Each structure stands twice: as C-alpha cells, then as structure tokens.
Amino acid sequence: MASLTDHIEEYIKKLLAISTRNYVEIQRADLARKFSCAPSQVNYVLNRRFSPERGYLVESRRGGGGYIRIYRIVHPQAETWKDAFREMLAGPFEPARAKQFLKRILEEKVLSRREARMMSILLQEEHYRGLSREESRELQKRLFQASMEAILKSSY
C-alpha cells in the first residue's frame, strides 16, 4: 500500500537517478524530519531496501559532520552477482535472502520477470507442506541452486 518505507525508498532512488555520481549522500536526521519519522526508520529502510543483495552499498560516518552514503553498485561486471549467489548459498539457506537476490538479478536483467517468478515459486513455503523446516530448506536450496545453475549454463 505504499508504506513510509516505500516512500523513503522511492525518494532515495530518485536521488540516485538524478545524481551525477554513483552515490548519494544524506543526513539521517534530515530524512527523518522530511518524512516525519524516527531516525532509526531510515536505518530500517537502508537495511531492507538497500542491501547488498539488492545491489547497493551503504557507507556512513558518525559524529559531527556525519553522513550516510548510498552507492548503487554499477555494472555487475558479470561476476558480482555470481559472487552474491555463491555467498547466498554459503551457510544456512534463507528464502528471504534468496528473494532479495532474485529482485536484484531481475533488476540487472540477468533473468526475465517470468523466470524470476518461477524461481520464486520454489521459495514459497506452502508447497513444502508436510516437511520439516530443515527438510524444506534443504530442498529449496537444492532446487533453487540447480535451477539457477541451469539458467547460467544456457546462455540465452
């Protein structure tokens, strides 16, 4: 429904689009004032919507004259998202992170909307009814990985 978070995200993305550099710099308190919210709300948005999984990098400095810089990671060099993929698969599989990842590679046009939608089906818990959480995660991981790899192999 377009929450506050959505608005702040949109605002920052607009700033990024306008910016001549590959980043924007904001003041947390300013943003919070602009949107009449708690400063920590800004951190929330940054964590959720500008995560590395989605292709962003956030840098900041505290203290007087502090700032927050948000980088759009540019041209994935064909390697970067693959790294993200590998990293996502390291450790326990988390559907939420996989979803973030999907969103990112969709934006980067690594796959089509249809393909992304199909991949996301694999992450829907409901299909795994009857299985324990562990089994379900394990399967999701296997299928997600195998599908992704299948895509990578067939280049078009």
Place this chain on the structure above:
Amino acid sequence: MASLTDHIEEYIKKLLAISTRNYVEIQRADLARKFSCAPSQVNYVLNRRFSPERGYLVESRRGGGGYIRIYRIVHPQAETWKDAFREMLAGPFEPARAKQFLKRILEEKVLSRREARMMSILLQEEHYRGLSREESRELQKRLFQASMEAILKSSY
C-alpha cells in the same frame, strides 16, 4: 443463491473492470469489514475464484502497509496445450509425462528454452533424495504445476 463468496467475487471483478491497470489492490481487512465476514474468507474467495486456472494472479505482502493485488491475466493462444496440461496433472504425477509435455510446449514456443530447462530441473529425482517416492512425486507435482502457472500467467 448468491453466497457471500459470490458477492465478494463479483465485487472484485467490478473493481477490475473499473481499474485502468490490469490489477486491483485491496486490503484484506477492509474487504472483510465491508462484507462483515472473517478476513480469511477473503483468502478463500481468492483461492477459489481467482485462481490461475481461472486466469488470475494474486500477489500480496504482509506486515504494515501490506496489500493484496489481483491481476487479470489475458493469455492469447492458451487453449491447445492447456488441455494437455490438465490431462497431465490428472492422476498420479509422472515425471516422464511431464517431460513430454515440456518438450511439446517448448516446440510450440509457449516457453523459452531456458524456462523449459528450469522446469526440467524440478523433475530430476536426485534433488529429492531423502524423501519417499510418494512425497517426492507430490512435491514435484506441486512445484511443477505452480511454476508452470506462474510462468504462463506473467506475460506482462
């Protein structure tokens, strides 16, 4: 005699007809209030009356600012393979038949090669090790069906 479900269905379809986009967005609680029913009733209507089989796609988000979006999907050449799809899903699920089906719709260009490859991953027995044959088949069926529907409904 027009049940509650009928009314809600009708209402949503009216909204869709009016909408300038190819979807409508609702709040579950609002609808429930409007029709004085349990919120879960809305899910029921969505499941029964706005299923992919009937040409709809439902998207939602939980949490604050959550929503439910209902897309009307138009798909053009549908009918031919659609019957084959239904038939394939009738009775016990057999990966071999599913593969045949894939081959066919690939030839008919309903799917891209990449998409077909992704789909075929779901049919590979190896990913389901640890599960009984029944569980495995059940899962394959669910995932295959859901993926197929997701793909076919997102032509936009």
Place this chain on the structure above:
DNA sequence: AGGGCGAAGGTCAGTTAAGGTCAAAGTTTT
C-alpha cells in the same frame, strides 16, 4: 595533549499492522 561536550549515526527489543493457514463446523448440491 587530553578531557569534555555536542552532534551525528547505530542497535535492538518491543509494539503494531498487515496477510496466511488450517481444521472444524455449517450449508448446499447431487
């Protein structure tokens, strides 16, 4: 130099606001 102060930003736990699932009970159709 160094201690203190104010100005950033960071964290985290807790609250609120959605939507989802499932099974049981009630209705209608066959």
Place this chain on the structure above:
DNA sequence: AAAACTTTGACCTTAACTGACCTTCGCCCT
C-alpha cells in the same frame, strides 16, 4: 447420505515502525 462448497476462528509469519540507549567523531577549552 455423501460430496462439495462455504464460513469462521484460533493461531502463525512477516513487515513496518518507534524509542531508549549506545558508539563515534570533531571541536572546543584548559
């Protein structure tokens, strides 16, 4: 009567948001 469909309520998961408290940094002032 059986099968299919409808309704509801109890319980669950996820996302958004806030406030209290913490850390870091620059700039004084002595």
